[in-house]
Amino acid sequence: MTTQQVVVPKYAHTPGLTRLAYSVDGRSLLTVGSNRLIRKFTVDSEDEPYSIEHHENDILGVATSRTHFATCSEDGTATLFSMRTNEMENMLVRQSLPIRDITFSPDGQWVAVAGDETMVKLINTSDITRIITLPAHRQGVKHVSFHPNGALLATSSIDGAIRVFSISSEEPELIKMIEGLTPSVESSQETSTKVAWHPDGRAFATQNKTRDIITVSRATWNIERSFASGHMGPINDFAWSPNGAYLATAGSDGKILVWDTQTQNIVEKHSYKNVLSVQWNPTQNSLSFTTNQGQMYTLPNIIPEKLDPPVGRSIYPSPLIRDPDAGDAVRLRQPTGESDTSGLSKPYGQIKMGRDRQVEYGSDVGEGNWIDDDDGAGYIPDLVPDNDSVDSPGWGRKRPLGHDFADDFANNKRRFLTVIKKMQHEAFQPGSTPWKNGRRYLALNSVGYIWTVEQDMHNTVTVSFFDRGLNREYHFTDHFLYDKACLTEEAALFASSGSDGQNSRIFVREHGSLQDSWDLTFHGETVSSIALSATTVVVCSSRGYVRVFNLQGSPIRIYRQSTNAVVSCASWQDFVMIVRNQGDGSGGLIYSIENVKYDETFQKNDVVDIPFESRLNSLFFSDDGDPCIYDSDGVLLILMHWRSPLQAKWVPLLDTKAMGRNNPDESFWPLGVQESKFHCIILKGGEKYPYIPLPISSELDISMPIYPAYSKLKEAATEGSDQNGPTDTMKLEEKYLRETVLLQLYKDAALAASGGDDGLEDDQKDEMSKRELSIDKTILQLLQIACRTGQHGKAYGLVGMIHKEQALQAANKIAQRYEMISLAEKINRELEKRAGDFL
Structure with missing residues (x-):
């Protein structure tokens, strides 16, 4: 123990409730109190603090992010301020009852507010109209706390209940409620019942009913360790040191204690009365606190030199029982974030530990000049020189006499290879996103989503489902740093690609059980792409190998399809589709489709029909088992007749840019095609x-784009334009073509499953007949418009498109009604001609 330090207080506020918070860079210290002032102190400076007067009543909380700070008040408001200018930017929320706690998400994108109202709200700092509301609590909420990875939010109610919510989607889910652990308190009482997450995220600390601080495991929700017998009264506040090595507690008994988190022993003890709020400096060996007398103290050199410092590049493990990391510091990976002047954080994309976060998608070839002028000689359009003239325009500039053309040829060859390389499509995993703020989606489809968060020496993976009755969300610690994943209703597939000379690895986990999970390591190969279906696991490697396993891990097939680099792959049941770069350097894509169960090839190195300047954004099978692609132009295409060699063709189902939504900053993230609808995430604001x-x-x-302006015309028709006009006709024509395509896709699948017409089941025949009848109704509507408007030629053509006898008979009545005698005679002849077919 050290001698009590003599510290001169700063009088920041009048007597009453006070709170404080450090800025992320440790340069500023903000305090709030009952005199309605926000005071911003400059650390290590004797200058007067900057004062902000904004709220109409006592200020009850303050929180900081890298770029902002926020306050909440008894007047029911929460306000966002700029850290740089100290100016108010937004009124985040206003409600009728006091707001007692406020906190930022780790990335600073969300602010959580809690108070006497039973609803906890999360407000987006960039768009305050985006608000997520947590399910109602029984009573008011005193504290709110984000998990370090931003995936969880813990709330502490005045009735003593702790609730932990998963906020991985905009529909929060309560995953754990702990009752009877913390004491019940009044909302205005000074005693703290908050949840303080340890910096490594594997446990949290809270105060129990015997006035001790206990840690609770994030994995089991069991009590692990206890910081006991330190205080003789309730604890008003507590905080982990930045590296998790120490815990500071401030009690109503007038003591401030600093505990070693690994031994739960007290290493420092100080006597200060009426302490309400305590905070560690994030960059220095100091501790600050405020009292109910409005005083603010800072204890410098709080941890003696003989002990490990409270800050640094190492995160100490949570104090857990049977913790394999106990006693050993876990190396802290520098968190990615926006650069600041302190140099504490590197900009996004400057990644540590040998993992380049930008490699997932690479740079976009379409941006800027994509031919490198690496020797400063200027761009040369022709790759082969004109031997007849030194000054040939093919060289792009004159060459002096005696110029070494061998060097030019070598340079041109190098440029040619550079151009070819940049025209190649980068490999990608469908449904995955790049890293942002230390988080990314590994998989995102119509079943659910898998996302990962960077921790210290590992990642934390969360698997969530849109249908929560199908499977429950689960989490696990990822020590292999998986960078690819696939998700189905039965299982999840993970892969670490094995870049930077590391071995690659795949891991298959069935939902709800680890018993049947399995993994496999590949030596000397990089995993390029993976796919998962209800029956197969597909792994494509950098050596051109395609390996196929069943869900239980037994190998089914291995083959080398070609040496062209794999761009992506997808699977459905026993079918596998693999997309590769064309080997001629044209920048095009080719695909192959196999049935791996019967070792059959349906399509071999056929062309993926997207424009040259476009990129493939996603690849997946529809819920009916038809291959689909989505390109960078926002066009959704489906592959028809893909079971018949040389007959496959890409048919556009939807052009999202032609839908007439009039929002140029809007884009769409594909999830899948189900029940003839495009399931997607709508991204706004240029995201x-x-x-x-x-x-x-x-x-x-x-909505098939049969006409360039079809969507706008369709919209005009919907708003009440002439129902007999061209827009209504186009709408019906699009409906006819769409239903015809969907019918053909259904027929192809039914015939393939049954082995031909003779093997069709009665329900399949009924479904085809039902769809044909629906198409005929659309044709009859078009026929009526054509007859009414005197389009005789079009009417004749429509008659030949009708399928059913009863539809032809209805067409005959329409022709007679409009006195088109020759058309009625043609329909009668058609009825006689098809009489045998209708029997």
């Missing part, structure tokens, strides 16, 4: 990738 928490998914009707 390219879904953010966390996940926005609510949307369903878009399929």
Whole structure:
């Protein structure tokens, strides 16, 4: 124990409740209190603090992010301020009852507010109209706390209940409620019942009913360790040191204690009365606190030199029982974030531990000049020189006499290879996103989503489902740093690609049980792409191998399809589709489709039909088992007749840019095609990738772009334009073509499953007949419009498109009604001609 330090207080506020918070860089210290002032102190400076007067009543809480600070008040308001200018930016929320606690998410994108109202709200700092509301609590909420990875939010009610919510989507889910652990308190009482997450995220600390601090495991929700017998009264506040090595507690008994988290022993003891709020400096060996007398103290050199410092590049493990990391510091990976002047954080993309976070998607070839002028000689359009002239325009500039053309040829060859390389499509995993704020989606489809968060020496993976009655969300610690994943209703597939000379690895986990999970390590190969279906696991490697396993881990097939680099792959049941770069350097894509169960090839190195300047954004099978792609132009295409060699063709189902939504900053993230609808995430504000928490998914009707301006005309027709006009006709024509395509897809699948017409089941025949009848109704509507408007030629053509006898008879009545005698005679001849077919 050291001698009591003599510290001169700063009088920041009048007597009453006080709170404080450090800025992320440790340069500023903000305090709030009952005199309605926000005071911003400069650390290690004797200058007067900057004062802000904003709220109309006592200020009850303050929180900081890298760029902002926020306050909440008894007047029921929460306000966002700029850390740089100290100016108010937004009124985050206003409610009728006091707001007692406020905190930022780790990435600073969300602010959580809690108070006497039973609803806890999360407000987006960039768009305050985006609000997530947690399910109602029984009583008011005194504290709210984000998990270090931002995936969880813990709340502490005045009735003593702790609730932990998963906020990985915009529909929060209560995953754990702990009752009877913390004491019941009044909302205005000084005693703290908050949840303080340890910096490594594996446990949290809270105060129990015997006035001790206990730790609770995040994995089991069991009590692990106890910081006991330190205080003789309730604890008003407590905080982990930045590296998790120490815990500071401030009690109503007038003591401030500093505990060693690994031994739960007291290493420092100080006597200060009426302490309400305590905070560690994030960059220095100092501790600050405020009292109910409005005083603010800072204890410098709080941890003696003989002990480990409270800050640094190492995170100490949570104090857990049977913790394999106990006693050993876990190396802290520098968190990615926006650069600041302190140099404490590197900009996003400057990644540590040999993992380049930008490699997932690479740079976009379409941006800027994509031919490198690496020797400063200027761009040369022709790769082969004109031997007849030194000054040939093919060289792009004159060459002096005696110029070494061998060097030019070598340079041109190098440039040619650079161009070819940049025209190649980068490999990607469907449904995955790049890293942002230390988080990313590994998989995102119509079943659910898998996302990962960077921790210290590992990642934390969360698997969530849209249908929560199908499977429950689960989490696990990822020590292999998986960078690819697939998700189905039965299982999840993970892969670490094995870049930077590391071995690659796959891991298959069935939902709800680890018993049947399995893994496999590949030596000397990089995993390029993976796919998972209800029956197969597909792994494509850098050596051109395609390996196929069943869900239980037994190998089914291995083959080398070609040496062209794999771009992506997808699977459905026993079918596997693999997309590769074309080997001619044209920048095009080719695909192959196999049935791996019967070792059959349906399509071999056929072309993926997307424009040259476009990129493939996603690849998946529809819920009916038809291959689909989505390109960077926002076009959704489906592959028809893919079971017949040389007959496959890509058919556009939807052009999202032609839907007439009039929002140029809007884009769509594909999830799948189900029941003839395009399931997607709508991204606004120029966003390219879904953010966390996940926005609510949307369903878009399929609308084939048969006319360039069809969607706008359709919209005009819907708003009440002439129902007999061209827009209504176009709408019916699109419906006819769409239903015809969907019917053909259904027929192809039914015939393939049954082995031909003779093997069709009665329900399949009934479904086809039902769809044909629906198409005929659309044709009859078009026929009526054609007859009414005197389009005789079009009417004749429509008659030949009708399937059913009863539809032809209805067409005959329409022709007679409009006195088109020759058309009626043609229909009668058609009825006689098809009489045998109708029997």
